[in-house]
Amino acid sequence: MSEKATLTSAEIRQQFLDFFAARGHTIVPSASLVPADDPTLLFTNAGMNQFKDVFLNIGARPYKRAVDTQKCMRVAGKHNDLEDVGRDTRHHTLFEMLGNWSFGDYYKKEAIAWAWELLTEVWGLEKNCLWATCFKDEKGELETDEEAAGYWRQQPGIDPTHVLYFGHKDNFWEMGDTGPCGPCSEIHYDRGPAACEKQDAPGHVCGVNGDCGRYFEIWNLVFIQYNRLSATQLDPLSAKHVDTGMGFERIVAVLQDEDSNYKTDLFTPIMRRTQELLGHTLAQVEENIVAYRVIADHARAVTFLIGDGVLPGNVGRSYVLRMILRRAARFGRKIGFDRPFLADVADAVIATMGAHFTELVTRRDYILRAITDEEERFHRTLDLGLARLDSVLASLEDQIVPGAEAFKLYDTFGLPLEITRDVAEERGFFVDEAGFQESLAQQREKARSSEKFEMDDQSLAAFHAALRQLQDKGSLSEKGVDHDPYTTTEAETTLVGLLVDGQPVTQAKPGDKVQVILPVTTFYVESGGQATDTGMIVRLPEQAAVQGGGEPLWEIVISEARRPLPGLIVHVGEVKSGRPRVGEPCWALVDYERRWDIMRNHTATHLLHSRLRAVLGTHVQQAGSLVAPDRLRFDFTHSAMLTQDELDKVVEHVNDLILANYPVNVHYENYKDALGAGAMALFGEKYGEVVRVIRTGWPGEQLVSQELCGGTHVNMTAEIGPFLVISEGSVGAGIRRIEAVTGRGAQGLILERLNKLNNAAAYLLCGPDELDRKVQDMLEQLQAAQKELARVRREVAQRDFETLMGTVQTLSGVPVLAAQVKVADVDAMREMTDWFRARVGSGVVVLGATIDGRPQIVAAVTDDLTGRGLHAGKLAGAVAKVVGGGGGGKPTLAQAGGRDPKRLAEALALVPGLVSAALGA
Numbered sequence: 045m046s047e048k049a050t051l052t053s054a055e056i057r058q059q060f061l062d063f064f065a066a067r068g069h070t071i072v073p074s075a076s077l078v079p080a081d082d083p084t085l086l087f088t089n090a091g092m093n094q095f096k097d098v099f100l101n102i103g104a105r106p107y108k109r110a111v112d113t114q115k116c117m118r119v120a121g122k123h124n125d126l127e128d129v130g131r132d133t134r135h136h137t138l139f140e141m142l143g144n145w146s147f148g149d150y151y152k153k154e155a156i157a158w159a160w161e162l163l164t165e166v167w168g169l170e171k172n173c174l175w176a177t178c179f180k181d182e183k184g185e186l187e188t189d190e191e192a193a194g195y196w197r198q199q200p201g202i203d204p205t206h207v208l209y210f211g212h213k214d215n216f217w218e219m220g221d222t223g224p225c226g227p228c229s230e231i232h233y234d235r236g237p238a239a240c241e242k243q244d245a246p247g248h249v250c251g252v253n254g255d256c257g258r259y260f261e262i263w264n265l266v267f268i269q270y271n272r273l274s275a276t277q278l279d280p281l282s283a284k285h286v287d288t289g290m291g292f293e294r295i296v297a298v299l300q301d302e303d304s305n306y307k308t309d310l311f312t313p314i315m316r317r318t319q320e321l322l323g324h325t326l327a328q329v330e331e332n333i334v335a336y337r338v339i340a341d342h343a344r345a346v347t348f349l350i351g352d353g354v355l356p357g358n359v360g361r362s363y364v365l366r367m368i369l370r371r372a373a374r375f376g377r378k379i380g381f382d383r384p385f386l387a388d389v390a391d392a393v394i395a396t397m398g399a400h401f402t403e404l405v406t407r408r409d410y411i412l413r414a415i416t417d418e419e420e421r422f423h424r425t426l427d428l429g430l431a432r433l434d435s436v437l438a439s440l441e442d443q444i445v446p447g448a449e450a451f452k453l454y455d456t457f458g459l460p461l462e463i464t465r466d467v468a469e470e471r472g473f474f475v476d477e478a479g480f481q482e483s484l485a486q487q488r489e490k491a492r493s494s495e496k497f498e499m500d501d502q503s504l505a506a507f508h509a510a511l512r513q514l515q516d517k518g519s520l521s522e523k524g525v526d527h528d529p530y531t532t533t534e535a536e537t538t539l540v541g542l543l544v545d546g547q548p549v550t551q552a553k554p555g556d557k558v559q560v561i562l563p564v565t566t567f568y569v570e571s572g573g574q575a576t577d578t579g580m581i582v583r584l585p586e587q588a589a590v591q592g593g594g595e596p597l598w599e600i601v602i603s604e605a606r607r608p609l610p611g612l613i614v615h616v617g618e619v620k621s622g623r624p625r626v627g628e629p630c631w632a633l634v635d636y637e638r639r640w641d642i643m644r645n646h647t648a649t650h651l652l653h654s655r656l657r658a659v660l661g662t663h664v665q666q667a668g669s670l671v672a673p674d675r676l677r678f679d680f681t682h683s684a685m686l687t688q689d690e691l692d693k694v695v696e697h698v699n700d701l702i703l704a705n706y707p708v709n710v711h712y713e714n715y716k717d718a719l720g721a722g723a724m725a726l727f728g729e730k731y732g733e734v735v736r737v738i739r740t741g742w743p744g745e746q747l748v749s750q751e752l753c754g755g756t757h758v759n760m761t762a763e764i765g766p767f768l769v770i771s772e773g774s775v776g777a778g779i780r781r782i783e784a785v786t787g788r789g790a791q792g793l794i795l796e797r798l799n800k801l802n803n804a805a806a807y808l809l810c811g812p813d814e815l816d817r818k819v820q821d822m823l824e825q826l827q828a829a830q831k832e833l834a835r836v837r838r839e840v841a842q843r844d845f846e847t848l849m850g851t852v853q854t855l856s857g858v859p860v861l862a863a864q865v866k867v868a869d870v871d872a873m874r875e876m877t878d879w880f881r882a883r884v885g886s887g888v889v890v891l892g893a894t895i896d897g898r899p900q901i902v903a904a905v906t907d908d909l910t911g912r913g914l915h916a917g918k919l920a921g922a923v924a925k926v927v928g929g930g931g932g933g934k935p936t937l938a939q940a941g942g943r944d945p946k947r948l949a950e951a952l953a954l955v956p957g958l959v960s961a962a963l964g965a
Contacts, residue, residue, distance in 0.1 A: 053296045053310045054399060056167075057113055057142070060290070063162050064111035064144045072112045074401070077138075077352045078361065086361060087117035091143035092224070092266075092287045097610040098147050099224035099268055099285055106733060108149040113292060114141045115348055115401065119364050130338035130375075133297075133304035134260075137368060138345035140292035148283035152192050152229075155265050155286045159231065160199040163263075167299055171201040173234040175208065175252050175259065179227035182211035186278075189215075189227045192267065196229065214253050217266040217287075222504045224268045224281065231263040233298055262298060263290040274505040279512075306337050310396065314340040317392035322380050335375040342372035343389040344397070350411045351404050353726075355667065355779060356418040369415065370422050384419040387412040410665065410681050413778040429457030433467055438930030438941075443472060447479015454480070455487065506546050507608045510561065514540055520563055524611025529568040529577070529756060530710070533634035537564045539581070542626050543614070551625045552600075558624075560600060560615040566634055567605035569613060572726075573669035574646055574755040576604040579634040581615060583624065598622025639756065641673035644764045644787040647708055647757045648698065649676050650738060651767075652782065653724075654749035655697040656680055659690055666726050667779050671755065675770070675785050682780045686772050698767045701740075705762035706748050711737045715752075723750045766790035837868060845876055849883065853956055856963045858909065859887035862955035864948055867893050870900055870939065877904035877937070890919055890955045894945040899927040901940040901951075910935040913962040922958055926951035 051059070061071050075094035079085040085093060091114035097103025119137050128135035146155070156176075163169045176196045179189040188209065196207045209215075218225040232252050240258040242248045250258045268285040270278045293305040300308050306315065315336050319329055329336055349365045356366035369386065376385055390412060398405040436449050445468050453459040465475045514520040519540040541561030542549050552558050560581055570576040582596040602617040615632070624630075649669055657664045660682055668679035686694075711718075715735045719725060723737050736754055740761065741747035748761075758764060765787035775781045785793055805812045808819070844865060853860045861880055867873055873891045880889040881904060890903045903920040917932035924931050924940030927947050931940025942951075 051167075051299055053292075053300075053308060056296055056299055057140075057292065057400060059166060060142045060162070061111055061113070063166060064109075064158070067109075067158065069109040069111040069144055070107040072110050074112060074114045077115055077117050077349055078354060086364070087119070088114065089116050089118050090114070091116070091141040091289050092145075092268075095145060095147070095287070096224060099271075099281065099287075103610055105147065108147050110145040110147075112143055112145075113400070114143060115139075116141050117345065117349070117364075119345075119368065129341050130334045133257075133306060133337075134291075134294060136293060136305070136341050136344075138341070138348050142290040142292050142295070144286070144288050146286035148285060151284055151286060152265075152267055153195050155267075155288060156192065156195040156229065157199065159263060159265060159288070160202070163231070164201065169233065169298070172203060172206075174202070175206040175232040175234065176202075177208045177210050177215055177230045177232070177252060179215035179229075180209035180211060181216075186216075186227075189229075189267075192227070192229050192265075208252055210253060217264065218272060222272050222274070222508070224285075224287075225270050225272050225278070226266060226268040228264050228266040230261050231265070233260045233262050234258060235260055235298075235303070239303060260294065260298070261291070262294050263288065271508070273508045277505070306340065311337075311340050313396050314343060314389060314392045317389050318376075318385075321385055321388055324380075332379045335379045338375045339372050339386075339389060342368045343386055344393050346372070346386065346415060347390045347393040347397075347404060347411055348401070350414045351401075351407050353667065355414060355775075356421075366418065369418055373419050373422050384416050384423065386419050387415045390415050407665075409663070410778065413681075413683060417778055425457050426459065429453050429459035430467070432457055433459065433464060434930070437468065437471055437473055438924075440473065443474065445473055445475045447476040447481070448483050450475050450477075450480045451483035451487075454484075503546055504608065506543065506548070507612055507614070510541055510543065510548060511609060511612045514561065520561075520611075525562065525613045526564045527569075527613055528564075529566050529634075532566055533577075533579075533636050533639055535562070535564045535566050535632045537562045537630060537632055539583075539624060539626055539628050539630050541614075542624065549626075551623055552619050553623055554619050554621055556619045558600060558617060558619060560602070560617065560624075561612070562615065562630075562632055565605065565613055565615070565632055567602070567613070567615060567632065568634075568639075568642075568756055569605045569607045571607075572754055573649075574671040575642060575673065576606070577634045577639060577642075578603055579632070580620075581617070581624075581630050581632050583622070583628055583630045596622065598624045600624060638673045640758075641787055641789070642671055643756050643758050645673070645676040645785075646671040646753075646755045647738075647740070647761065648702075648764050648767055648784065648786045649678055650740060650749045650751055650753070650757075651698045651701050651761070651764075652676075652678055652694070652784065653680070653751070654740075655694050655701070656682075656782075658697065659693050660686070666724075674789055675783055678782045678784070679775060679779050680782075681778060683778050685774070686780065691769060691772055695767065695769050701748055702761045702764045702767060705760050706740050706742060707760055708757050709739045710757070711739060713737055718752060721750070722747075723752055725752045766794065768793055837872070841865075841867060841872055841876060842879075845879055849880075852884070852887075855956060855960050858914075858959065858963065859884045860956055860959050861887070861889045861891075862952045864892045864952060867895070869895060870902060873900070873902040874937075877902055880904070881906050888914060888919070888955075888959055890923060890952060892923070892948045892952050894948065897945065899924075899929070899942040899945045899948045899951075901927075901931070901942070903933075903938045903940075905936050907936060913964070914959065915962075919955065919958055923951045923954060926954065 065071050075088055077088050079088050079093055091112060092099070098105060115138065117138055129137055163174065164171050178193040178196070181188065193207050196202065197204045215228050215230065216225070217228040235258055237243070237250070237258065240250050240256040242256045248256065250256055252259045266287040266289070268287050269281055271281055272278055293308065293310055296308045296310055297305045302308050305311065318336060318339055346365065346369045354361045354365050356362055356369060372386055394404045394408050394411070404411065433453060436445060445464065450461060450464050453464055454461055461475070461477070461480055468475055511520070511524065515522060539560060540563055542552055543559040544552055544556050567577040567579065568574065579602050581600045581602060583598050584596055599620045599622060600617045601620050602615045604616045606614050606616060608614060649671055653666055663681060665681045666678070667681055670677035712734055715733055718735050718737050735752045737750060738753045738757055739747055739750040767784060767786050768790045769782055769784045770793070771783045773781055801812050801815065805815045808815065810818045848861060848863045848865070851861065851863060865873065865876065873893055876891060877889050880887065886906045886908050888905050888909065890901065892899060892901050901920050901923050903916040905914045905916045915935045916938040917934060920938035920940040921930055921932045924942050927942030928944045929940060929942025932938055
């Protein structure tokens with residue numbers, strides 16, 4: 045792991061940005077790994093994701109040229125590199141994509157010339173080592189990109205024979221199954237014959253886009269000119285754009301003259317940290333190089349994902365994070381780690397990457413704590429997995445562990461197949477490995493399709509088509525639907541689009557499930573944790589608009605509003621009455637009381653955030669929220685459970701702010717100015733140049749709270765009403781959760797609890813103010829009764845034991861007791877075996893009891909007899925087998941269970957024979 049380098053990775057990154065900044069490009073920050081407002085992507089997987097709306101002409105930026113370095117993830121869907129990570133030297137889950145962009149400005153000529161200039165003049169790469177590829181449609185449906193090929197041949201010093209043509213697979217770039225796309229030119233670097241790992245393969249010929257490592261793709265210049273609506277439909281875009289992507293890790297390897305990305309200074313500090321933690325020699329590192337690479341790669345991905353607000357979980361992005369983290373932990377255990385280590389490795393990631401991605405430094409403590417918590421959870425889960433395996437083996441009727449069970453142990457408990465197989469073989473079982481692989485393949489197929497996790501290709505195509513057609517007809521503006529959920533809750537408008545079963549129709553009938561498009565809407569679309577609005581869309585008789593009243597000609601009940609595409613909002617609902625038609629005038633009415641309930645909860649969420657920081661400390665950061673009409677849920681970073689005193693203070697302070705009736709003001713400001721004024725931005729959220737700031741407090745006084753927020757809010761805090769916390773708890777990874785109610789929900793809860801208090805007092809024949817003392821007295825009486833019951837049970841057990849001692853047999857000089865007892869729990873059986881060993885000094889005891897309807901067995905052997913072939917675990921297991929169970933334990937003490945209590949006496953009758961056999965009698 046050498047670090048020989050003319051340029052550091054940080055210098056290379058900055059030179060790229062500076063080169064294009066000098067050519068009129070605005071340097072823009074990397075977008076979050078969690079795509080904003082894009083239901084087609086699980087993660088940001090390319091630099092162009094944040095500019096997709098510009099390419100579709102439904103969004104704009106204040107610049108025509110941009111340059112950036114974008115953090116990307118490719119672990120699912122069409123772009124999935126996970127299975128190659130660690131096995132080769134250049135694939136990664138998380139990577140950086142250097143990119144320069146033109147939005148309807150320059151095109152192929154400038155993009156190609158600047159790429160050549162940067163590579164050959166600034167970075168000094170050998171011109172004869174560079175190759176360029178251009179698009180030629182093998183299907184003959186699209187024109188060959190002779191324009192790009194011509195510009196390449198004009199570059200100074202290029203070998204014209206190094207300009208090649210390839211088809212769709214290599215030279216037509218698509219972000220996904222739908223969306224902006226176009227022909228591309230890839231730039232490849234020839235690392236020389238020595239880089240070919242197939243030199244001895246018969247018939248092998250090295251070539252660009254070949255199957256060896258000699259030719260190395262470093263940059264892709266994409267010329268975006270189409271919008272793919274479906275597998276068969278490509279529409280030309282109204283403007284042509286440039287989207288380039290250079291794999292940062294790859295170009296660093298080239299410029300640092302390394303044959304592996306993992307040997308560059310992007311990875312060597314991370315791998316060195318792993319080496320230091322293990323105390324490995326360089327030879328041991330090379331011996332375990334795949335594990336070292338996986339740990340380094342996955343530590344980067346985990347660090348950036350948590351830094352962008354993703355937390356480990358069981359679905360979607362959270363599942364991917366958990367899977368990557370546990371995969372790294374498994375590799376770590378394989379090479380010697382026996383404790384959590386990934387936080388230490390992640391700290392090296394932050395030290396390496398934090399100078400540019402400053403959010404890693406800002407959120408360092410949060411990231412490291414979340415990693416440690418999840419890794420500790422995994423270690424505990426691994427132990428649970430072994431216990432689960434014991435249970436599986438005990439329940440089997442034959443000797444085969446089903447593949448689906450082995451996969452469940454792997455997928456749910458993180459138990460590797462190898463461990464499952466070893467444990468099973470020790471006990472005389474074997475694993476259906478073919479079934480395991482089948483289940484694994486099904487999961488991988490599911491993961492590959494999970495990138496489109498909200499809408500399928502057909503639905504998106506239908507919405508694209510609807511948006512385009514409505515814009516072409518003038519029913520919608522160029523920017524799409526006019527959306528204003530802030531100033532009013534109703535709008536007089538026109539029904540311009542109607543879909544049933546995903547297909548456009550001109551009319552619907554009662555009972556139809558519909559999606560309605562209006563040119564103007566006041567419905568709030570679920571975003572930032574705030575729930576969507578509900579309501580209705582109706583057509584009123586003409587006189588009703590003037591005189592009021594009157595039954596609607598038709599009515600659609602709206603259950604939610606969605607934004608399937610930027611610029612398009614659809615209202616999802618069901619036709620309640622009448623036959624709505626496209627083109628008819630209508631009223632869109634938000635459920636007013638429900639909206640007010642939501643607004644109360646949303647403003648209360650801001651106050652809660654503020655007071656948590658005041659009471660607990662400024663380390664508290666929002667880590668997720670839900671603002672619904674019936675409650676609010678607020679997740680925040682904090683490592684310990686709140687004390688009752690802390691929780692009481694928070695609730696008291698929030699209610700004080702409500703009673704003070706502070707104004708809640710909305711401001712639109714420049715993003716940097718808003719942050720400079722102290723407004724809080726939530727990580728994981730995407731913000732534009734101009735942001736909406738919610739400030740609570742009187743002018744001229746210290747503000748109660750100020751946050752960047754796109755939600756709806758009350759005008760004065762007193763409109764919130766009472767604020768009550770209904771629960772506080774942990775959701776893992778250093779994250780706490782508070783659920784609370786306000787307004788009508790709080791009033792209902794207060795009345796409900798007062799009624800319960802009065803009822804309980806009446807039941808206990810006391811006043812409400814005496815209830816706590818009365819309950820305390822009853823608890824003390826209950827505890828005293830429980831202690832007396834335990835004492836009596838122990839006395840009964842001792843009397844029973846004395847009786848049992850009269851049944852002790854002596855086999856080859858060894859006292860043996862095998863008996864069925866009546867006890868409340870297994871602890872009592874263990875205590876009886878202690879009494880036996882204390883009484884006889886040397887002997888064997890096996891006790892059985894039916895507890896909660898299931899047979900339980902405890903066996904004990906005194907230390908002196910274990911050397912004579914007696915083993916408590918084997919005795920317990922043999923007895924349990926008769927009652928349809930299994931178990932085991934140490935040579936001196938063991939426990940087992942079963943399913944058939946009717947055969948318990950039969951099972952215990954085997955003990956003398958088992959002891960005699962073990963003693964050789």
